Amino acid sequence: MNAEELKKIAAEKAVEWIEDGMTVGLGTGSTAYWAIRRIAERVKEGLSIRAAASSMRSEELAREWGIPFVSLDEIDRIDLTIDGADEVDERLHLIKGGGGALLREKVLAAASDRFIVIVDESKLVPTLGTFPLPVEIVPFAERLTLNRLRELGGDPVIRLAPDGQRYVTDNGNWIADCRFGKIEDPASLNVRLNQIPAVVENGLFVGMTSSVVAARKDGSIEVRS
Ligand code: 5RP
Numbered sequence: 067m068n069a070e071e072l073k074k075i076a077a078e079k080a081v082e083w084i085e086d087g088m089t090v091g092l093g094t095g096s097t098a099y100w101a102i103r104r105i106a107e108r109v110k111e112g113l114s115i116r117a118a119a120s121s122m123r124s125e126e127l128a129r130e131w132g133i134p135f136v137s138l139d140e141i142d143r144i145d146l147t148i149d150g151a152d153e154v155d156e157r158l159h160l161i162k163g164g165g166g167a168l169l170r171e172k173v174l175a176a177a178s179d180r181f182i183v184i185v186d187e188s189k190l191v192p193t194l195g196t197f198p199l200p201v202e203i204v205p206f207a208e209r210l211t212l213n214r215l216r217e218l219g220g221d222p223v224i225r226l227a228p229d230g231q232r233y234v235t236d237n238g239n240w241i242a243d244c245r246f247g248k249i250e251d252p253a254s255l256n257v258r259l260n261q262i263p264a265v266v267e268n269g270l271f272v273g274m275t276s277s278v279v280a281a282r283k284d285g286s287i288e289v290r291s
Pocket of ligand 1: 093094095096097098149150151152161162163164165166167168171
C-alpha cells in the first residue's frame with residue numbers, strides 16, 4: 067500500500083471509536099484529513115456528534131463537509147481527539163507541528179479524555195529527534211529567541227511559506243524548526259523550551275497520547291496504548 071492509503075486506513079480505524087453524542091477534536095494534516103473525511107461520511111449516515119478543530123484548515127473542511135461544529139469557547143471537555151504526528155516514540159511521546167498547528171493541537175489534546183494518534187509506520191521511531199522540532203514563537207525579538215533556542219542545542223531555522231515570507235501560524239506567530247539531534251529526555255526539553263519567554267509552545271507532546279493507530283506497509287493496523 068502507498069503512504070496515502072496507509073494514512074487513510076489508520077484514520078478510518080480511529081474514526082470507528084467515535085460514538086453518538088461525543089464532542090470530537092479534529093486534528094490537522096494529511097492524515098487527519100482522512101479522519102475528517104470519514105467522520106463526515108459517518109455524520110451523513112446518521113452519527114450525531116459535534117466537532118472542534120485544531121486549525122482554520124480543519125475547521126473549513128468540517129464546515130464544508132457538514133460536520134456540526136462547535137467553538138472551543140462553548141465546551142469544557144472533548145471526548146476524543148484524532149490527530150496525526152510527525153514522529154512517535156516507543157513511549158508514545160510525539161513530535162508534532164510539521165503542519166504548523168502545534169499550539170491549537172496541544173490545546174485540544176490537553177482538553178481531551180482520549181487523544182488518538184494516527185500514523186503510517188514511517189512515523190514510528192525509537193527516539194524522537196530526526197524530524198526537526200517545531201517551536202512556535204512570537205514575532206518579536208526573533209534574534210534573542212533564536213539565541214536562546216541555540217543555547218539549548220536546537221539549531222533553529224525560521225520556517226518560510228512557499229512565497230518566501232515567514233510562515234505565519236493561525237495564531238499570528240512564527241515557527242522555528244529546531245534540530246536537537248536525538249531527544250533522550252523530551253519531558254525535560256519540553257519544560258526548558260516553554261520557559262523561554264517568547265516561546266508560545268513547542269511540538270513535543272509528552273505523556274498526552276492515549277493510543278496510537280499505526281498502519282503497516284502490508285495494510286495491517288497496530289494499536290499501541
Ligand atoms: C500539524 C501536525 C500534523 O499532525 C503532523 O505534521 C503530521 O502531518 P501529516 O499527517 O500530514 O504527515 O502536527 O501541525
